[in-house]
Amino acid sequence: MGLREILWAEWVAFYKDLTRRKSLIVSFIVYPYILTLLFIIMGLAVGGLTSFGQRFHVSAITFFLTMSYLMLTLLIGADMIMQRPSSDMWAGTLPYILASPAPRVLRYLAVALPMLAPFIVQGIVCLTPVYVYYYGVEGSVLALLVVFLSVLAGLFMVPIAMVIMGLAYMVSEEGWRIINIARPLLLILLGVYYPRYLLPLVFRVATMIIPSSSLVEIIQYMLINNLTMSLASVLLGIATASFILLLPIGSKTVARWEEGLRFKGVKEY
Amino acid sequence: MPRSPSVEAIGLIKRYKTKERKGLFKGRTIVIEALKGVSFKIYPGEVVGLLGPNGAGKTTTIKIISTLLIPDEGEAYVKGYDVVTEADMVRKNIGVMLTVEKGFYNKLTGRENLEYFAALYGLSSNIIKKRVQEVLEIVGLEELGASDRLFEEYSLGMKARLNLARALLRDPDVVLLDEPTLGLDPPSARKIRDLVKGLAHREGKTVLYTTHNMFEAEIVCDRIILINKGITVAEGTPDELKDKIMAFRTVKIMVKGEPYRYDKLKEIVGIDLEIRKENGLTTIMFKARKPEELIGDVIRVLVSNGADIVKLTVEEPTLEDVFVYYSGKG
Ligand SMILES: Nc1ncnc2c1ncn2[C@@H]1O[C@H](COP(=O)(O)OP(=O)(O)O)[C@@H](O)[C@H]1O
Ligand SMILES: [Mg+2]
Numbered sequence: 252m253g254l255r256e257i258l259w260a261e262w263v264a265f266y267k268d269l270t271r272r273k274s275l276i277v278s279f280i281v282y283p284y285i286l287t288l289l290f291i292i293m294g295l296a297v298g299g300l301t302s303f304g305q306r307f308h309v310s311a312i313t314f315f316l317t318m319s320y321l322m323l324t325l326l327i328g329a330d331m332i333m334q335r336p337s338s339d340m341w342a343g344t345l346p347y348i349l350a351s352p353a354p355r356v357l358r359y360l361a362v363a364l365p366m367l368a369p370f371i372v373q374g375i376v377c378l379t380p381v382y383v384y385y386y387g388v389e390g391s392v393l394a395l396l397v398v399f400l401s402v403l404a405g406l407f408m409v410p411i412a413m414v415i416m417g418l419a420y421m422v423s424e425e426g427w428r429i430i431n432i433a434r435p436l437l438l439i440l441l442g443v444y445y446p447r448y449l450l451p452l453v454f455r456v457a458t459m460i461i462p463s464s465s466l467v468e469i470i471q472y473m474l475i476n477n478l479t480m481s482l483a484s485v486l487l488g489i490a491t492a493s494f495i496l497l498l499p500i501g502s503k504t505v506a507r508w509e510e511g512l513r514f515k516g517v518k519e520y
Numbered sequence: 521m522p523r524s525p526s527v528e529a530i531g532l533i534k535r536y537k538t539k540e541r542k543g544l545f546k547g548r549t550i551v552i553e554a555l556k557g558v559s560f561k562i563y564p565g566e567v568v569g570l571l572g573p574n575g576a577g578k579t580t581t582i583k584i585i586s587t588l589l590i591p592d593e594g595e596a597y598v599k600g601y602d603v604v605t606e607a608d609m610v611r612k613n614i615g616v617m618l619t620v621e622k623g624f625y626n627k628l629t630g631r632e633n634l635e636y637f638a639a640l641y642g643l644s645s646n647i648i649k650k651r652v653q654e655v656l657e658i659v660g661l662e663e664l665g666a667s668d669r670l671f672e673e674y675s676l677g678m679k680a681r682l683n684l685a686r687a688l689l690r691d692p693d694v695v696l697l698d699e700p701t702l703g704l705d706p707p708s709a710r711k712i713r714d715l716v717k718g719l720a721h722r723e724g725k726t727v728l729y730t731t732h733n734m735f736e737a738e739i740v741c742d743r744i745i746l747i748n749k750g751i752t753v754a755e756g757t758p759d760e761l762k763d764k765i766m767a768f769r770t771v772k773i774m775v776k777g778e779p780y781r782y783d784k785l786k787e788i789v790g791i792d793l794e795i796r797k798e799n800g801l802t803t804i805m806f807k808a809r810k811p812e813e814l815i816g817d818v819i820r821v822l823v824s825n826g827a828d829i830v831k832l833t834v835e836e837p838t839l840e841d842v843f844v845y846y847s848g849k850g
Contacts, residue, residue, distance in 0.1 A: 347637060
């Protein structure tokens with residue numbers, strides 16, 4: 252039972268599915284721009300773009316475009332996992348998946364990875380021109396770094412998504428309802444809507460339990476050109492540590508949920 | 521040395537708890553006792569039918585054996601492995617089919633779906649393609665030219681075949697099939713039945729096959745376990761089951777005209793006499809264990825009353841009779 256086979260299976264399944272749903276591909280490309288537009292309109296209503304730039308030392312467009320992109324990678328990594336039981340219930344595939352010996356952590360990493368890969372391309376295409384405009388040529392290096400960190404942040408969402416998914420579906424067969432509430436909450440805790448470095452320390456530390464939040468912080472520091480090497484390594488260390496810490500917890504939660512299903516019987520539609 | 525069973529169920533009991541909703545917050549838990557003590561043994565190389573009406577507990581039994589459901593009481597073993605505590609070992613030895621029409625991804629082809637599950641089931645990448653091709657050929661999807669079509673475009677018969685194909689991916693010794701021909705067109709149903717028989721008789725696999733169709737159980741299964749309301753009510757080969765209700769064979773005598781002396785006939789055959797009139801013909805029916813001892817007397821009465829005998833048949837009991845007999849008792 253290798254990671255290779257599971258990865259390959261999810262990869263093929265995902266891309267075959269994606270390429271057969273044309274509308275999804277289109278929405279995939281325009282989504283970050285639409286989100287940025289939305290943030291900017293909200294921003295204009297609140298106080299104007301220049302005042303944002305003066306207060307937070309970063310242009311509103313750069314900030315919100317980056318955060319929109321980051322929000323997508325974060326959500327995608329988590330969503331693929333959190334929505335999966337629901338769609339597998341509907342397709343009737345869930346019992347066969349429960350009966351498989353595939354190690355759960357490997358499987359859910361495999362579920363998230365294929366979806367994250369196209370975001371590398373999306374990120375480079377979206378961010379590079381804007382960064383080069385605001386930061387000069389170094390902007391392209393910055394873009395690559397941000398893309399790398401964003402995709403990594405998406406991957407680091409896997410264990411927390413497993414925890415939320417397991418708990419939500421344990422509480423209710425219609426766990427996706429709970430997940431719909433958990434999702435915006437998660438984004439608030441992650442800090443993609445605002446500069447994290449302006450947060451009260453208590454809140455900043457508390458939210459570091461979510462592995463990706465430290466990566467969000469690194470990216471935000473990079474945007475204001477204020478990231479030191481030592482700060483970067485501390486934050487990266489915290490992110491990695493909490494990711495590794497959460498993996499067995501995610502695995503346990505999923506196992507509990509599956510065990511519960513074996514008592515109640517897998518619901519069939 | 522006695523053969524050891526490949527599947528064994530001992531006193532399985534399963535209760536489902538569901539909520540009955542009344543209004544927004546009110547509700548009470550109701551307990552449905554789906555299995556009330558199901559026991560059986562299945563040996564290598566046989567197709568055993570779990571036959572019972574809807575709601576009898578067939579699916580529940582299949583799910584317990586396939587490790588998808590934990591029983592409240594009782595035990596079950598597959599090749600000696602406990603389905604609760606050694607689920608992983610059980611899973612390696614079984615192939616299961618839970619429905620005919622679902623269980624695959626719509627936007628993937630039949631082949632892609634099988635490759636997906638093969639990977640998930642732990643087949644290594646160098647044999648996946650080959651094995652998937654094999655099972656596609658076995659179930660006849662290749663022959664239908666359907667292997668590379670999207671699952672959402674499949675007919676019900678193709679979906680059923682793909683489901684069976686998945687159950688065979690790991691070449692398991694024990695195959696569990698829950699109503700595998702439900703709603704299928706006759707050619708697909710026949711194909712599945714033939715395949716199933718072949719699996720057991722040619723390859724020595726053990727097959728547990730549920731159905732609510734007596735005709736089907738009779739032609740597919742080497743042995744039948746009758747299940748009703750969560751209890752196994754009878755067990756045996758199709759012939760044994762018929763014998764068990766002591767072969768109440770049905771005699772039908774069709775006559776022209778009106779024989780009238782029903783009282784006399786009743787004296788001979790007992791109260792179990794049935795008379796039907798249609799288009800000037802009268803059909804006299806009765807059930808008897810040994811009809812040959814009665815037919816002579818019956819005919820004499822009919823003829824002496826001027827009846828003109830058109831046709832006489834003696835029918836063997838069907839499984840339906842067996843079923844009605846046991847269900848009536850249960
Ligand atoms: N998940 C479930 N929750 C509650 N009741 C169930 C569940 N699954 C089955 N039942 C009930 O248990 C009984 C047996 O069901 P089942 O095993 O599906 O029977 P069969 O497959 O023979 O039709 C039925 O009364 C059914 O309604
Ligand atoms: Mg059923």
